[in-house]
Amino acid sequence: MKNEDLPVGLFNGTVATTNGLYSIKDIDLDTAKRYIKQKGFISAIGHEATAEIMSDLFGMNIPMNRIQFHQQIGQIGIVFKLNERPPEGEVLDRAELERVGYCLKIMERFE
Template sequence: MKGENLPVGLFNGTVATTNGLYSINDIDIDMAKRYIEQYGFISAIGHVATAEIMSELLKINIPMNRIQFHQEIGQVAIVFKLNERPPEGEILNRQEIERIGYSFKIMERLE
């Protein structure tokens, strides 16, 4: 399978980084950890508070890294998804993120 040795992308939103067909499903924290342990990761987390929460939950250091990421065919991304969209231009702190709530998604580029 193409993409099987690519590192897991870490995103703070379900964003299609390039044209393609994607699959997005819920994932629990233990499964997310297993993907990262097996394939490593590249952080594309663009906010400090999100990087802090993900680091704590996944028990690894995840840096904030505002990069232009392009997900490859077959590559998996773990997505930190807020339960609601914040107001335009607002940068949330950790307490606000915890209040809003979040879930994890697995997003794979299929083609």
């Protein structure tokens, strides 16, 4: 069940932002773009290089925004998920993110 009134949360990692029951699945770029176009978005992207890549992917400004975000029941999130976990304390630049690779996930909170 999706809450039509809430914007899509954009995250750089599949992290449960609060207690709840979640579903995480792969999502293609075109479907992710449709959700953002229909619902708008709020960026919770905490790293500049990730925000740059997402801006290019979605063809719009996705700002870095290190906020404490709490996903609401029925709200969806689009997640930028790295294919590998970086070493502890390492912040990857854009070239390193591209080298590691990434995918998009849809994260829905049900309760």
